[in-house]
Amino acid sequence: MIVIAVIAGAWAWISTLFRKGTMALLGFEQVCVRQFETVLLYRNGRFEKALTPGRHNVRANGRQLARIDLRTEVFRLTQNAVSADSFAVSLIYVARTQIVDPRASFESTQNYRDEICMRLQSVVKAMCSRKPRLDIQTDHQSFSHSVQKAANQVFRSIGCECLTFELMQVETAGPAIELDNRRTGLAARASGGVAEKGALAAM
Structure with a gap:
């Protein structure tokens, strides 16, 4: 038994030596x-x-x-926001990001991709609230530059950088107040219809 154990140990030693080095x-x-x-x-x-x-x-x-x-990542997002002149806008944009501080990226958040999306959406929402609808629709370059600059400030704490931001498309849904009133009216009519059906059923 001792001989077998010695042989097995020697074989394990030699095998480790060949597979993983000295x-x-x-x-x-x-x-x-x-x-x-x-x-x-x-x-x-x-x-x-x-x-x-x-x-x-x-x-x-x-x-x-x-x-x-450390390779660059591309995020393509669709987002609704409200402009400075109270218009509801729907935006489609693309952002390219890269990790520049690996340790900060790993230690600051469990999922830095979700963190990037959340912070990017917050920046876009804030930027829309400062610009009128016409400026957002007609000057994509200025809007994109402003978002990229602001995004880099909020990305710094998670070790990331916004390499590029490009506003691809902007659609206007109308004044935000009108949309809210329209939704409220539809909801009221729907609830009224339900109540009317309930009354008819009770009769």
Whole structure:
């Protein structure tokens, strides 16, 4: 039995040597970081360092890795808002973003994509409230530049950057007050119709 155990141990040692190299025998693990990403290394839950593209020998004991993709991402959103002159507008826009601070992006939010969408929509809503409907419809470039500048300010805390913002399409649904009144009227008529049917049924 002792001989079998020795043979098994020797085979495991040789197998590890061929598969993972000599560093694995010393308690290290090889980590490959691709060209378009950064790997954050945490040791027992604490940040230690960021690994750049290439191969790294990392001590395996107590380590956790987080791979952060640094490639640009495209968000295409449709959003309703109200202009400064109280017109309801529907916008279609495209934003290109990129992570510039991997650690901040990873540690500041559980899902940075959802965070980007939420913050971007808030910026667009605020920008629409400052500009009249005609300016939004006719000067896409100025509106896009203003949103991109404001978005970069709110993205900084989550380690992201807005590379481009392009307003693709703007449609006007009419004055926001009129739309609210129209919806209120429709709701009132609908509830009145239900009440009338209930009265007829009771008769």
